[in-house]
Amino acid sequence: MFSFFKKKPVAPEVPQVATPAPVPAPPSTPATPAIPAIPDLPALLPIEEPAQKQSWMTRLKAGLSKTSNNLSLLFVGAKIDDDLYDELEAALLMADAGVDATDYLLTALKRKVKEDKLLDAAAVKAALKQLLTELLLPLQKPFELGRHQPMVMMISGVNGAGKTTTIGKLAKHMQSNGQSVLLAAGDTFRAAAREQLMVWGQRNNITVISQASGDPAAVSFDAVQSGKARGLDVVMIDTAGRLPTQLHLMEELKKVQRVIGKGMDGAPHETLLVIDGNTGQNALAQVKAFDDALKLTGLVITKLDGTAKGGVLAAIARVRPVPVYFIGIGEKIEDLQPFVAAEFVEALLG
Incomplete structure (x- = not known):
């Protein structure tokens, strides 16, 4: 699995510990498990072989x-x-x-x-x-890892947008980039959402903070505290699906966001909205409503495969240009990739 996250470069003042070894490692063996991204490279582009790039473009x-x-x-x-x-x-x-x-x-x-x-x-x-x-x-904007310890992400979206599945895919990709991840099942109203997140956690050997019933804000707070105590890299918090017209429920999302901030100054560092690409112009209405309520930092647009409404990204760009971090075109892990404008247009117009 190739990586596509941009990592914060290692500070130069921290020396690398040199441990003498009786047998030198072969030249092709990396000295460290992860190589910091070069700042001059285009943001968020995956480091991949030409065959992998071709495979992604074909699927897109x-x-x-x-x-x-x-x-x-x-x-x-x-x-x-x-x-x-x-x-x-x-x-x-x-x-x-x-x-x-x-x-x-x-x-x-x-x-x-x-x-x-x-x-x-x-x-x-x-x-x-x-x-x-x-x-x-x-x-098009880079999704940078390593900016905070831990980096706290709040994931929102309406029911059926693919929110919980997206969280599982992102968690797997982050693990591939050497990040330790904690998941929080903040959708305490829907048992299926908790169970689905627990399955992703078991599959990827990731701890999931969950309660059978309880306050979503309390679950989120506990997750942030646990992530800090364990020294983890990323805490991803699932939230209950909300329709923009359900104002009282949107207020509850605001409460969850405030409580996360009490758990860690400056958190959540990323507030993402997951959108079903099949919803077309309704997706734009969702962006407006959730951005007004939560001040979104980024979008994930799923299920673009099979839809004739891919032009909605142009509408978002003109009316509410919230960065699109990732787009999804299928169920597999590799079908969730960073949004790159030139690639998207090439796939759209050929």
Whole structure:
């Protein structure tokens, strides 16, 4: 499993302990189990072999095929006229890019076609790819490990978004990056959520703080204290699924967030919202509501495979540009990967 987290570089003033060894290690053997990320590298890009990159791009294109088919086919043998722009507008709206992002892209595209004197469909398609990449680029942000000890993450989302599964996948990836992880089953209202998280914990040999019934804020507080006492790297706190319209329940999420802060100054360090990519424009409404309530630091967009609504990322970028840390296109661990704007657009428009 290749890693895709950016790690905080080891401080230079801390010397490495040199222990004489009777037999020198072979040159290919790493001196330490983890190599700090080089700050000059592009943020959040996985360190992987070309074959692995190709495999991910193949799966990403397949996952976004329903969205991309409605867009990319427009440019096959097309003439550069008002009909093409009208069809492109309809395709973007059907992909749930939203009115704001659609108007922005079409206006910018028409201006670029005129200024650069683009005469064929391939050139117009390339121009659209460039504009869409520039629009989505602010959503691309590194997820850095090692900034806090422990780093406390609060995970929220509506029921059915894939929140608990996402937590399990992220925990496994963090372990692959040498991080010690603690999970907290803060969804005390749904027994299935606790049981699901316990299964992930057993599968990955991760401790799960859980109560059969009780106050979610108390479970979260206990988890933070336990993570601090054990000297762990990451504490991930699951929370009960909430609809943005359930105002009294959203207030409870705010309470959980405040109590986490009492357990550790500055926590939670990451407040993530998990979104089902199939919900389209409703996903944008969720981002607005949860961001207003919790001040989100990042998004995880799941289930993009099989949806024709992948354009919602453009809507988020225009209306509420909360960073998209990860996107998911399947059930496997490797199907959850960092969001990279250029990769996403390439899979979308080809």
